[in-house]
Amino acid sequence: MITRAKVRQGARVIVIGGAISYRALFTWTAPAMFVSSLFVVPVLQLLFFTHLGRQLGVADDRFFVIGGAVLSAGFPCVFGGTMAVANERAYGTLGAVLLTPGGRVALWAGRMVPYVLNGLIVAVFTLVTGVLILRVRIAPADLLMIVPTLVTAAASCSALGLALGAIGLMARDVFMVSNLAMTVLLLVSGADVPRSALPGWMRAVGEVTPVTHAVVAARAVAGGAPLADALPALAGEAAIAVVLATAAVVLLRWFEHGSRRRGALDAH
Amino acid sequence: MRGDLRRVLRLTVVGVRHHVLCMSTSPMILVFTLVTPLAYATLAFYLFRAADRPGTPAQVAVGAGLMGMWESVVSRAGGAVQTQRWLGTLETLVMAPMPLAVSLAHITLAAAIVGTYSMGATLAWGMLVFGMAPAFTDPALFVLAVAGCVVSLGMIGMLLASTLVLLRNANAVANTLDYPIYLLSGVLVPITVLPGWMQPISAVLPTTWAARAVHLAAGGGGPGEVLVPMGIGLALSLGCLLPAVRMIAWVERRSRTAATLALT
Amino acid sequence: MWAVEAIGLSRVYASGAGWFRTRGARITAVRDVSFQVPEGELFGLLGPNGAGKTTTMRMLTTLLLPTAGTARVLGHDVARDPVPVRRVIGAVSGGDRGLYDRLSALDNLRYFAELYGVEPRVQRARIGELLELVGLTGRARDRVEGYSRGMRQRLHVARALLHRPKVLFLDEPTAGLDPLAARDLRQTVARLVASGTTVLLTTHYMAEADQLCDRIAVISDGVVCALGTPAALKDQVKERDVLEVEVYGAAAEHIARIEELAGVRGTSVEEREHLQVLAVHTDRGAGLLGPVVAALDGLRLGKVATREPSLEDAYLAILQESGRESAAEVRA
Ligand SMILES: Nc1ncnc2c1ncn2[C@@H]1O[C@H](COP(=O)(O)OP(=O)(O)O)[C@@H](O)[C@H]1O
Ligand SMILES: [Mg+2]
Numbered sequence: 001m002i003t004r005a006k007v008r009q010g011a012r013v014i015v016i017g018g019a020i021s022y023r024a025l026f027t028w029t030a031p032a033m034f035v036s037s038l039f040v041v042p043v044l045q046l047l048f049f050t051h052l053g054r055q056l057g058v059a060d061d062r063f064f065v066i067g068g069a070v071l072s073a074g075f076p077c078v079f080g081g082t083m084a085v086a087n088e089r090a091y092g093t094l095g096a097v098l099l100t101p102g103g104r105v106a107l108w109a110g111r112m113v114p115y116v117l118n119g120l121i122v123a124v125f126t127l128v129t130g131v132l133i134l135r136v137r138i139a140p141a142d143l144l145m146i147v148p149t150l151v152t153a154a155a156s157c158s159a160l161g162l163a164l165g166a167i168g169l170m171a172r173d174v175f176m177v178s179n180l181a182m183t184v185l186l187l188v189s190g191a192d193v194p195r196s197a198l199p200g201w202m203r204a205v206g207e208v209t210p211v212t213h214a215v216v217a218a219r220a221v222a223g224g225a226p227l228a229d230a231l232p233a234l235a236g237e238a239a240i241a242v243v244l245a246t247a248a249v250v251l252l253r254w255f256e257h258g259s260r261r262r263g264a265l266d267a268h
Numbered sequence: 269m270r271g272d273l274r275r276v277l278r279l280t281v282v283g284v285r286h287h288v289l290c291m292s293t294s295p296m297i298l299v300f301t302l303v304t305p306l307a308y309a310t311l312a313f314y315l316f317r318a319a320d321r322p323g324t325p326a327q328v329a330v331g332a333g334l335m336g337m338w339e340s341v342v343s344r345a346g347g348a349v350q351t352q353r354w355l356g357t358l359e360t361l362v363m364a365p366m367p368l369a370v371s372l373a374h375i376t377l378a379a380a381i382v383g384t385y386s387m388g389a390t391l392a393w394g395m396l397v398f399g400m401a402p403a404f405t406d407p408a409l410f411v412l413a414v415a416g417c418v419v420s421l422g423m424i425g426m427l428l429a430s431t432l433v434l435l436r437n438a439n440a441v442a443n444t445l446d447y448p449i450y451l452l453s454g455v456l457v458p459i460t461v462l463p464g465w466m467q468p469i470s471a472v473l474p475t476t477w478a479a480r481a482v483h484l485a486a487g488g489g490g491p492g493e494v495l496v497p498m499g500i501g502l503a504l505s506l507g508c509l510l511p512a513v514r515m516i517a518w519v520e521r522r523s524r525t526a527a528t529l530a531l532t
Numbered sequence: 533m534w535a536v537e538a539i540g541l542s543r544v545y546a547s548g549a550g551w552f553r554t555r556g557a558r559i560t561a562v563r564d565v566s567f568q569v570p571e572g573e574l575f576g577l578l579g580p581n582g583a584g585k586t587t588t589m590r591m592l593t594t595l596l597l598p599t600a601g602t603a604r605v606l607g608h609d610v611a612r613d614p615v616p617v618r619r620v621i622g623a624v625s626g627g628d629r630g631l632y633d634r635l636s637a638l639d640n641l642r643y644f645a646e647l648y649g650v651e652p653r654v655q656r657a658r659i660g661e662l663l664e665l666v667g668l669t670g671r672a673r674d675r676v677e678g679y680s681r682g683m684r685q686r687l688h689v690a691r692a693l694l695h696r697p698k699v700l701f702l703d704e705p706t707a708g709l710d711p712l713a714a715r716d717l718r719q720t721v722a723r724l725v726a727s728g729t730t731v732l733l734t735t736h737y738m739a740e741a742d743q744l745c746d747r748i749a750v751i752s753d754g755v756v757c758a759l760g761t762p763a764a765l766k767d768q769v770k771e772r773d774v775l776e777v778e779v780y781g782a783a784a785e786h787i788a789r790i791e792e793l794a795g796v797r798g799t800s801v802e803e804r805e806h807l808q809v810l811a812v813h814t815d816r817g818a819g820l821l822g823p824v825v826a827a828l829d830g831l832r833l834g835k836v837a838t839r840e841p842s843l844e845d846a847y848l849a850i851l852q853e854s855g856r857e858s859a860a861e862v863r864a
Binding site for chain 3: 275278279282283286289290293294355356357359360361362363364365366367370371521524525526527529530
């Protein structure tokens with residue numbers, strides 16, 4: 001039976017545990033690097049692609065501003081999710097974390113919440129800055145409607161990060177992997193290139209990776225379509241988030257069992 | 269005099285080779301110098317295709333290669349002093365009778381040369397995957413333009429190395445220098461739609477001219493068309509080099525005062 | 533002309549020093565240090581950790597500017613003319629960093645040979661000769677990252693000798709080496725001195741200084757508190773006896789009681805596995821065995837002996853006395 005106390009306990013694990021691990025594990029919290037990687041670089045990238053798009057006459061500014069903003073949530077989320085797992089191991093705290101009696105889902109969901117929030121803040125900042133600098137016309141109400149798509153993208157990217165982190169427990173050099181993941185997202189998500197121009201296999205990959213559907217949804221609402229129109233795309237993004245998060249939890253549990261058997265929880 | 273010149277040449281070759289070897293044995297080189305530029309090349313190719321833009325698709329490969337070269341210079345030359353400090357070799361370099369600027373010049377040139385791995389990769393990628401061969405009439409001219417670009421970037425790298433070392437958050441600043449140069453210098457494609465106030469900046473950046481020379485050479489331009497922008501690029505870079513050398517001497521003296529040569 | 537000459541050399545560190553911040557605590561690491569080293573001598577700076585040895589070496593090797601005083605190497609001012617100084621010196625700064633780990637010993641040496649302007653024609657032979665000297669010939673093509681601490685140290689020595697420096701500075705060259713490697717290195721240093729190189733080395737090992745150095749400067753808290761040949765330093769404690777007592781479980785109060793005895797000049801305690809070796813310096817012929825044993829108040833004793841003072845005793849005495857002086861300074 002789920003009691004209130006249990007719920008409260010679960011919530012505490014999620015919020016407090018998450019916040020503490022965020023501070024301890026997000027090594028970017030060195031302020032200058034944090035600001036530069038998360039807030040300055042995405043805006044500059046957005047400006048570059050927007051002007052490139054203008055020069056080539058590929059699409060209007062709004063296309064690139066929305067794409068760049070949604071994609072900007074990916075960076076902190078993928079890296080953050082990876083670090084949430086990888087750093088626990090690097091600091092030798094993974095054993096202690098995996099051995100706590102609490103539910104794993106609450107535990108790792110807690111790890112993700114701060115990164116999702118972080119990704120959301122970054123994406124909103126990128127969006128607003130892009131809109132202001134490039135004077136893109138989007139109705140304020142429509143801007144507000146974009147927020148749910150950004151949240152969903154942040155969630156699916158964090159789940160991807162977590163899954164990569166779990167893989168990283170078995171492979172070496174997780175950051176190479178997450179770097180490559182971001183490169184793949186840039187290529188296949190259609191954030192900075194119309195997906196219709198991409199070859200079939202890249203489009204197919206994009207169907208099942210984070211960001212793609214969120215970008216579609218965000219562009220729809222930014223164009224004034226009612227949120228209902230964007231719901232299918234949004235649901236697609238959410239489904240990807242759920243699948244990846246499940247995969248991550250399963251991988252982590254598998255790892256936990258395997259290493260308990262081998263007695264090598266903190267082996268590097 | 270002839271002997272002196274030969275010694276300087278030898279010193280440069282040995283020094284640059286040394287640092288190219290150091291950089292080439294790092295595993296990070298794979299991701300940042302090869303994979304990322306290839307991703308840019310691919311993305312740019314489909315962007316060009318979406319634009320249904322006629323003209324030279326090889327521009328994409330060359331442009332992505334130039335992006336990789338710039339990234340290499342920003343990250344490796346910009347952090348040159350800090351890297352040597354981490355390795356503990358900064359003291360060894362300072363203690364040699366050669367001015368520190370000479371050792372740093374080896375490093376920044378090496379950074380630009382390692383950047384040409386990107387150019388090689390994107391050109392090969394373009395030809396193999398997209399069947400886009402550069403239209404050069406004269407491969408030697410293209411190689412010359414790339415070499416000019418390497419020297420230009422090496423000199424700009426000196427300015428980066430000497431200024432970034434003064435900033436406490438050099439990494440964070442270096443991190444932001446990629447896209448502005450891609451944009452302002454028309455590294456991938458000349459951007460004529462830049463806002464008016466940006467255009468003068470673009471015109472005085474040596475990277476603009478070096479990139480233009482490489483693009484023109486790849487597109488089949490003649491020696492006259494290529495050598496002029498290359499020369500302008502080199503001259504502007506020389507303008508970066510002179511203050512950089514003075515600044516490095518100042519930095520060295522300052523480190524001897526503040527005891528920061530050995531600090532991590 | 534002296535090979536090395538320091539005149540009133542001082543260095544103050546502004547701690548927490550960033551590029552433009554000079555406020556904060558100031559540490560005087562080296563205070564008014566003066567000495568002269570003639571050519572061909574092996575001169576040792578001996579002192580405990582934090583005494584200011586490395587700081588002095590860094591100033592002499594042009595890596596650090598003195599905050600007061602001057603120093604010259606073969607007549608060149610280390611602060612004003614660093615380049616001529618750098619041409620004639622070689623330096624090993626201790627520690628195992630400072631090499632290009634991803635490259636081979638050979639690549640490292642080739643690069644520095646070029647930076648030191650070694651004639652191209654003689655480079656190959658010179659590098660081969662040095663690899664032979666430091667015993668790395670067989671491993672010259674291996675990457676440095678796989679080297680042991682001792683091999684790195686030897687490579688550093690080879691690097692420092694590339695341009696046949698007239699003066700060689702070695703900062704704690706044997707620190708962290710196993711005894712065998714340390715002995716090899718000392719032999720190498722001795723050979724270099726025999727062939728005419730002036731060597732300045734720092735160490736906190738008494739025996740090393742005693743065995744190697746022609747003259748020693750004992751440095752403590754940034755001040756040179758004694759300077760002379762090992763024999764002369766021993767003479768400073770000639771007027772003493774050393775009473776050595778093995779004791780089980782002596783506490784601070786016991787030591788304090790002994791130090792209060794008339795005729796006791798100082799004490800030192802060396803912790804062995806389960807006993808302590810107490811060395812009590814007394815005036816010559818003071819005959820304090822009885823009072824000392826009484827002061828130990830019924831503790832279990834091991835061997836008890838009286839002996840002539842060694843250089844180590846001299847060193848400890850010098851440090852203790854300078855400590856007392858600086859303590860007096862603080863009180864004054
Ligand atoms: N870069 C520095 N900044 C501040 N203080 C320093 C620095 N280097 C050394 N010191 C201080 O100066 C004193 C002497 O240090 P050092 O010369 O390294 O001694 P030694 O080599 O004899 O062990 C020590 O108290 C040390 O903490
Ligand atoms: Mg020291």
